Amino acid sequence: MDVADAIRSRRTHKQFGSEPVSEETLRELLELARYAPNHHLTQPWRFRVLGPQTRRRIEELAGEKEARKLQRAPTLVLATAALSGDPLTDEEDLHASAAAVYAVLLGATARGLASYWRTPTCFRDPLVRGVLGLGEDERMVGLIHLGPRLSEPPDKHRLSIDDVLTVLP
Numbered sequence: 778m779d780v781a782d783a784i785r786s787r788r789t790h791k792q793f794g795s796e797p798v799s800e801e802t803l804r805e806l807l808e809l810a811r812y813a814p815n816h817h818l819t820q821p822w823r824f825r826v827l828g829p830q831t832r833r834r835i836e837e838l839a840g841e842k843e844a845r846k847l848q849r850a851p852t853l854v855l856a857t858a859a860l861s862g863d864p865l866t867d868e869e870d871l872h873a874s875a876a877a878v879y880a881v882l883l884g885a886t887a888r889g890l891a892s893y894w895r896t897p898t899c900f901r902d903p904l905v906r907g908v909l910g911l912g913e914d915e916r917m918v919g920l921i922h923l924g925p926r927l928s929e930p931p932d933k934h935r936l937s938i939d940d941v942l943t944v945l946p
């Protein structure tokens with residue numbers, strides 16, 4: 778699959794097969810993230826693959842409704858940005874970390890996997906952050922859901938290029 782096809786065919790999936798993504802594939806996907814564009818090459822992205830024990834502890838803290846949502850995907854990867862405290866650098870590092878997450882989603886799409894970028898509110902909870910070992914300097918960028926593809930989510934309405942493009946003289 779070429780890049781344009783991966784970009785066009787990626788969808789937010791909320792249903793997944795039960796088989797976790799293999800460690801080998803996961804490493805290949807996260808390896809792609811390392812190539813995201815990044816001012817001053819601060820490489821702020823951090824990834825945590827959530828194992829069964831961690832998932833259980835988070836589900837207990839999150840409550841039943843949220844736990845059910847977290848159980849939708851067999852593989853969850855938390856992406857964060859390690860920030861320096863300098864406002865300009867932090868803004869750019871968040872952008873770079875988002876680009877890194879997108880690289881993972883596109884890589885997953887190209888491999889026929891379903892993916893979903895989520896930012897669950899409970900991951901802002903100090904207790905949940907504690908379970909994840911998040912430092913004060915780390916900001917959630919996304920909880921990447923991955924797993925076998927089960928469905929074909931519909932395309933969503935998007936503005937046309939003419940709605941968003943201005944060509945300046």
Ligand SMILES: Cc1cc2nc3c(=O)[nH]c(=O)nc-3n(C[C@H](O)[C@H](O)[C@H](O)COP(=O)(O)O)c2cc1C
Pocket residue numbers: 787788789790894895896897918919930933
């Ligand atoms: C930073 C970010 C946070 C997101 N957080 C959520 C979320 O918490 N819950 C959710 O359902 N979707 C979330 N999404 C996914 C968007 O809702 C989704 O990309 C959008 O509806 C477009 O659909 P598509 O991905 O299928 O093209 C998030 C996307 C981004 C980029």
